[in-house]
Amino acid sequence: MHSPSSRNALLFLGVLAASSIVAAAPRPEVVTSGLENPWGVAFLPDGRFLVTEKAGRMRLVSADGSLGAPLAGVPPVAAGGQGGLLDVLADSDFEKNRTLYFCFSQPEAGGPANGTALARAQLSADGSRLENLRIIFSQRPKVVSRNHFGCRIVEARDGTLFLTLGERFSRKEDAQKLDNHLGKLVRIAKDGTAPADNPFVGRPGALPEIWSYGHRNSQGATLAPDGKLWMHEHGPQGGDEINIPQAGHNYGWPVITYGENYGGGKIGEGLTRKEGMEQPLHYWVPSIAPSGMAFLTSDRYGAAWKGNLFVGSLKFGYLDRIELRDGKVVAEHRLLEEGRARIRDVKQGPDGLLYVLTDESDGKLIRLRPD
Template sequence: MLAFLAAGCNNKSMNQDDTIAQTPTTQNNCTPLETREANSPDQKPAFAGQTRGCGIKSTSAYKVEVLAKGLEKPWAVEPLPDGNLLVTEKPGRLRIISAAGQVGEPITGLPKVDSRGQGGLLDVALSPTYVSDRTLFWSFSEPRQGGNATSVARGVLSEDRKSLEQVRLIFRAMPTYDGDKHFGSRLAFGPDGMLYMTLGERSDLEIRPQAQQMNSHMGKILRLTPDGAAAPGNPFAGQAGALPEIWTVGHRNVQSAAFDADGKLWVVEMGPQGGDELNLIEKGKNYGWPLVTYGEEYSGQPIPNAVTAKAGFEQPVYYWDPVIAPSGAQFYTGTAFPEWKGNLFVGGMKDKLLVRLRIENGKVTGEEHLLKDRGQRVRDVRQGPDGALYLVTDQTNGELWKISPGQ
């Protein structure tokens, strides 16, 4: 399939009924891409361009190839240096799919996962020294006495690529909780060589406040050494009652994390109804949940005792109302699509699409929605060494796609 996209912003005038809570954010007289009624129309953005950004359209032609089908709830895709791809499946399987689409048998040696609800085998990341040591890291919902929580393990891929060796559990998020939602969890190695791990707050009202509690990993972004210890220089190390692994506080459920070309960490987190957020992550900052947030409960009721802005809490760079249900993120750095250089791609599950964000000087200046015609929930997006984008779809019969230049 070839998709050809026209250039420029749509400059037609907006319908007055579509501009509730939008007028402050309209940029350069362009029409916001999002024109549906907001879930929380009385909430106002903190600054121009924070929501309902200008719609943009690529001029680049691209083709979408379905490399593989029949994957069961694939959660992550991780390109290998040789062009093949690692794919996790939620029930607990890790496979290699060749660049030509040949689906390998499950790799043996992984620990058991608790795949109820949103749990299972989650992200997979290559060691920064993978070429020399074949080391992989993966996150999963670990079954434990009394419940479960997100854990990280590492192991060495065997030379025949059929098994994992020297497998060891390096980190266990605490506390254990008997639930099946909001495990996080993306893994991303930073330019400092440290492993950044995103965690959800487990959703339920009883545990939700732990996103603001320093003696809990829930609702935090962590910074770990490759051995799973608290990384040196973490902001709360030595603070009484604070867990030393914590990097940032106040997150709801982060399943998208990516470093940009300048080495800055960005996350896109699943907010409540009408409150998905793009956040620029800075050491020691508090991102608000559940005290400061946009959106509302899924029931339509307000978030208890929450406001949209408060001193001492970070504002999102951008937010979506209605939501996109973000999962997976990639800053484009390749040469296959020069027009997309520096853009952030985010998987969207609710509206079944791929989001492209143009970010300039720390602000979103344009948004495009791609692949809506394919009607599948995009769970992860990563760039391969060939400059193509690779996506997996969150379906029982999930697929692996490749986006490369069209003619």
């Protein structure tokens, strides 16, 4: 069990950045540590947490911070680079069906290629294993790459599932083509079928699971308070974006971008705008390498924070608190900045508090306590 005191947590993370509109910043409290490069966290109704480790392990964490043994039944993953066991989500009706969804880099059978896959399984009654495992989505085509898997899962209010998919880095031009899943946001039913109202259903040469396209590598997605899906995606060298993906719309990668090639030089047409391609709601230059994304809907931190958007930064090691007004970003505040820990995931828990995962060999699940 790993449950350091609040004092040690403050020594590790530093004091949260002050804000002129918050009387006292929340304090970080380590729920558990000893996680190896954790990637995603889900909340169970009994107060436990389910955490994935990129190497291919899934663990239960008790409410008191006790770290359980790895669950049995996790399928093989293509661990390495940016690949491995990635996001996890508990079904909205988990109390009745004990169903989980998780995405991972799926190795090609008998070959060197891989791709993002989404699995459905049930947590056993004793919490020791996954049962009735089924792959409900598998990205096509498989690619020989260790990069850009995307892999955030969101359950929409209508019960469908959104899954973000990277363009695998070496195949960026495929993000503009509808005959593949590279650089796409897909929407599927919980049995893996494409809903009839998806925008490309029945269109020749287009895959029916596709919701939107022209994406690069999204590691953050969440529902806004009004039920709309928001997502962010990594830019190349600059140009990370926040988007509100609309059905059938093209988000431009790699034709237009606010970033540039690594080492310099234009990408695509060297433009930031083009007719028929959407502009981001917000973008970052330089890149912050965003991962994890959550809206705060509770009032646990006061009125000034309610409705704010939170995004983790891998590159600079902070949690970005984003103020919005009329659908636009009006201010950003850096939290957890002094710790310089890579923030991989951020979610609001059932208790209305924010939780973050740090992507390190001794990764931590951290709760932000209102002071």
